[in-house]
Amino acid sequence: MGWKILLPQEIMEEGEQLLRDAGHTLIKGRGFESEDVKADFEEYQPDAIIVRITKMTREVLKANPNLKCLVRHGAGYDTVDLETCREMGVQTLYAPVANSTSVAETALLLMFEMSRNVTVLHKTWVDDFYKAKLKVRKNTLNGKTLGLIGCGNIGSRVAKRALALEMNVLAYDPYKPAKDFPDGVEVVRDIDRIFNESDYVSLHAPSTSVTKGMITMDRLKQMKDTAFLINTARGALVDEDALYEACRDGIIAGAGIDALKQEPVDPKNPLLTLDNVIMYPHIGGNTTEAAHRASYFAAMGVNECYEGKNPTWPIPQIDYETAPTYDDVKKPNTKPAGMFDF
Template identity: 80%
Template structure:
């Protein structure tokens, strides 16, 4: 017997087609706020759901005893109560590689925009062309050091792109053995080294009890006054009050963010007042190509469970405080790029 599948938000055509061709009934939700999903669950009792931006709580999950599968349309799943899924025998899935390239490109875009002081240039060049051209700070990223916090699907892609720009790359990821990091990356096990030594610190880690507010006043104070923070991961990893003060007071040179703690942004958020700050509306993974992949992979996950197969991308319970960690290191084989290496 085919399933009823709820879509609180539309997915791309190939994902929908996969499910319809398999005989499933698609329910287009009344909206994507939590109360909308709760109402749809109570009315339709769907077997499965693909969720894009709606936070899914235990209350929602337990309102539908018929629920078998929830798929996150993308890589992040901190807005889904995974434990509640597993407590209620609901399979939780995601699509971790669907938007990895798009997020990696966004991280590089923010690195480049911060290096060229884009916000100040935009505000300056029409009224004072020569000031913008000759006096506004601009830097190359060649020879600079990028520090990655997290080197999974996305962090690894950022590393490879940064190496292509002739940056030096250091990476911290305690849950990954050194042999699995990309070639050319220096693997470090001391997180503080990333903050102290790097010109750009880029976050590619989930929001967990271990990483929550990991970027705090103390760690921002470790950074060079010429360094930038880049966050395309989760807003909860950064203490925003500390970041605002660090950028305002010149403790660091600035920050490029695609994730903040409260989304949509509060118009009164003081981060919006800073010229050395760029903030995107969490669009790193929202390219057309990524949406096509995520929709198809999400639908594929539902069909795998429906057919009794082991799903390709299950979300597993991980206790990051007790998870296995590694202490081995690795240095790149090539010498670091220099300012005068042409």
């Protein structure tokens, strides 16, 4: 007979078609705020939900004791109360590779924009063409050092693209053996090296008890005053007050941000006032291509649960406080081009 599946937000047609063809009933939700989903849960008692941006709190989840499967339409799952899901016996899935390339491209886009000082250029060039052309700071990525914190699906893609730009790439990920890092990356086990040596520090870690608030003023002070922080991961990783002070006072050169603690952004967020900070509305994974993949993979996950199969992408149950870590290292095989290598 199929399941009743709640869609608080629309998904792409191929995902809906997969579910309809499998005999499921799709319920278009009244909205994506938590209170909307809670009301739909209470009214329809669906068997499954594909959730995009809704915060799935304990209160919301408990409104539907019939829930069997929850799928995150994307890679992040910090908005889902996984403990309550486990308590209720709800299978939790996600789509970790659907938007990885899109987020990796966004990290590189922010690096390019910071390297060319585009905010200052936009404000300058019409009124003072020659100042914009000749006086505003502009740099190349070639030969610079990129430090990655986290080298999973997204971080690995950033690494490969940065290597193609002839950057040096350092990567810190204590939960990954050296053999699994991309070739050409220098694996480092001392996180201080990432902050001390990098021209760009790019965050690609989930929000966990270990990583929340990891970017402190002390960490920012470890960075070069010519270096940039890039965050396309989770806003919770960064102390935004410290980041504001560091960018305002020249402790670091600037920041490219696609994830904030509060979303939508508070119009009074002081980071919005700085010319050396570029902020996006968390759009790293929101390309058309990523949406097609995420919708299909999410629908596939629901149907796998319905059919009693082992799902392809269950949300990992990891205790990062006790998870095994690695201390082996790997040096890059090649040296990227320097500024005088032609």
